[in-house]
Amino acid sequence: MLHLIDIELVLGGRKILHNVNLELGVNEVHSVLGMNGTGKSTLASVIMGLNGYAPTAGRILFCEEDITALSISERAQRGITLAWQEPARFEGLTVAEYLATGRQVARNSPLCAQECLEKVGLRPQMYLNRAVDTTLSGGERRRVELAAVLAMGPKLAILDEPDSGIDPPSIDNIIDVIRTLSRRGAAVLLITHHGEVAAIADRASALCAGTILKTGNPVTITRFFRDYCQECLHINEPAGKELNNA
Amino acid sequence: MLDSSKELVVITDAYESAGGDPAALCNKNFAGLVVSHNRILHRNDVAGVHIEGAETPTGARARITVEAGANVKDPVHLCFGVIPQEGLQEIVSDFEIGERARVKFVAHCFFPNAVKVKHVMDAKIHVGKDAEMTYSETHYHGEMGGVEVLPVAKVVVEEGGIFNNEFKLIKGAAGEVRLDYFADLKKDAVGELNAKIYGKKRDKIVVKESISLNGENARGLAKSRIIASDHCTSEVIGEAVGNAPNARGHVDCVEIIRGKDARASAVPRLLVIDERAKLTHEAAIGSVDKKQVETLMARGLTEEKAADVVVKGMLR
Numbered sequence A: 001m002l003h004l005i006d007i008e009l010v011l012g013g014r015k016i017l018h019n020v021n022l023e024l025g026v027n028e029v030h031s032v033l034g035m036n037g038t039g040k041s042t043l044a045s046v047i048m049g050l051n052g053y054a055p056t057a058g059r060i061l062f063c064e065e066d067i068t069a070l071s072i073s074e075r076a077q078r079g080i081t082l083a084w085q086e087p088a089r090f091e092g093l094t095v096a097e098y099l100a101t102g103r104q105v106a107r108n109s110p111l112c113a114q115e116c117l118e119k120v121g122l123r124p125q126m127y128l129n130r131a132v133d134t135t136l137s138g139g140e141r142r143r144v145e146l147a148a149v150l151a152m153g154p155k156l157a158i159l160d161e162p163d164s165g166i167d168p169p170s171i172d173n174i175i176d177v178i179r180t181l182s183r184r185g186a187a188v189l190l191i192t193h194h195g196e197v198a199a200i201a202d203r204a205s206a207l208c209a210g211t212i213l214k215t216g217n218p219v220t221i222t223r224f225f226r227d228y229c230q231e232c233l234h235i236n237e238p239a240g241k242e243l244n245n246a
Numbered sequence B: 001m002l003d004s005s006k007e008l009v010v011i012t013d014a015y016e017s018a019g020g021d022p023a024a025l026c027n028k029n030f031a032g033l034v035v036s037h038n039r040i041l042h043r044n045d046v047a048g049v050h051i052e053g054a055e056t057p058t059g060a061r062a063r064i065t066v067e068a069g070a071n072v073k074d075p076v077h078l079c080f081g082v083i084p085q086e087g088l089q090e091i092v093s094d095f096e097i098g099e100r101a102r103v104k105f106v107a108h109c110f111f112p113n114a115v116k117v118k119h120v121m122d123a124k125i126h127v128g129k130d131a132e133m134t135y136s137e138t139h140y141h142g143e144m145g146g147v148e149v150l151p152v153a154k155v156v157v158e159e160g161g162i163f164n165n166e167f168k169l170i171k172g173a174a175g176e177v178r179l180d181y182f183a184d185l186k187k188d189a190v191g192e193l194n195a196k197i198y199g200k201k202r203d204k205i206v207v208k209e210s211i212s213l214n215g216e217n218a219r220g221l222a223k224s225r226i227i228a229s230d231h232c233t234s235e236v237i238g239e240a241v242g243n244a245p246n247a248r249g250h251v252d253c254v255e256i257i258r259g260k261d262a263r264a265s266a267v268p269r270l271l272v273i274d275e276r277a278k279l280t281h282e283a284a285i286g287s288v289d290k291k292q293v294e295t296l297m298a299r300g301l302t303e304e305k306a307a308d309v310v311v312k313g314m315l316r
Helices: A040-048 A072-077 A095-105 A113-119 A138-152 A168-183 A218-229 A240-245 B004-017 B290-297 B303-315
Strands: A002-011 A014-024 A029-033 A057-062 A080-083 A156-160 A187-192 A203-208 A211-216 B032-036 B039-044 B049-056 B059-066 B076-081 B086-097 B102-111 B116-127 B132-141 B147-157 B162-171 B176-185 B190-199 B204-213 B219-229 B233-242 B248-258 B263-272 B278-286
Touching (some): A040 A080, A072 B290, A080 A138, A095 A138, B004 B076, B039 B049, B116 B162, B147 B162, B190 B204, B219 B233, B290 B303
Parallel strands (some): A080 A156, B162 B190
Antiparallel strands (some): A002 A057, B049 B059
16 A cells, blocks of 8 residues: 655755655554654655655655655545644634544545544543644643544554553553554554554564664564664664674 | 615624624614614613713714623624725724623624725723623624724723633725724733734734733733735734733734735733733744644645635634
């Protein structure tokens, strides 16, 4: 479904991503693990086509179509969406209206707003008429973002650290959302630091210094991440010897 | 000149197009005042609310009194308009809100055919001790941009009182707007001034909102949301004076430019006199926030539609 081929991104003369090759199949949940500053959110921005994140080299194929030059809207209309780690706030826009924005491109029988909110652990009657503004806490706003992704019924959902700032008991909601998306036919690219969340993926990749070091089953990659990335003394500069031993 | 009943029909139609509920306008169950140019077409009191009106050569004078302790269930409807293409309307109003009273005013001002209309509103508002007043004013101007609007309000909010004001002009071309609101907030009083204006074509907008925190624990907010498109110019002056212990004031201005020929400026003026007072301000001027637009685009909206959604939300 999604195929990244030799993606490179140079920003301000600095290579942020290079030689990124990644394939996601239909319904596949794929975790991307990486320390801060390794390029995870940048990768999400490149796939979504955000302004300033056009790859300097490489191609992005989605359902076998080259979407590298398409706008954000065009990608969304083909079924790609992104849940931001720190989502924007909107004065005067209610949660109900926000969730409805994606429905025009939603595929057959998307979940209704109430169901989406329930899935993310928010009581619809308490949230539907609230504004998506600064009166929501960070955790609430991130949940609303996930609900909006569900409401859109995407083919590919890019979730940028959806577990960030969510209290541990609520991690189950996040996992449920990811599974729901997958059950409903979406591929999920899941960016996370959280081992428990990463483990639900079908496959996982470890990202370091803007490139994918390793892709495999999530248990192996999570272990690799723990042993070689979290303990790494060469943050974002992977040492050959350590990797060779991995 | 139309007779009063025909003029009332015209006014009611215009009122509806301005977003008002025509059923409420002359409903005997609601307090209300309808002034077309300098003719008082309708005036109604309800229990606890008394409206006196007098026609003047260029408009009307009104004195609106809400009795102490009155809890006015339904909004008081006020309606001011000029239907012809030209004219001057000067409304001088005096609001006296008694102690512990609670009341909401819904005002609509409309100039649907204006080519050269000047509308002056000079209001004095006194909110009594522990009283609460909400004043929501919506304007509808035609598309010609031929309106000059000068709303001036001087508000005094006594101890424990609450005053909420919203001025909204988002339909039609604004024309020339010079809004000047001032709130004097006494001990434990709360005041919020909120202006929302969508400027188009060659509109000129000047918004001045001042809050003077003169009582201990007074709280004030001067908030403005302005869209300047086409060749519109916009200037917002947000003032706050902290003149009492534990007074808190905030000036919050967002101006969005849409179009290369529009101009916007913001001037916050904060003056702290009592060292225990605290004032803050924030201002954002520029295009529609990129992240907001991209977020909505990621849900499938076009860039233009996404920007519209952001702007409409802001002006609600």
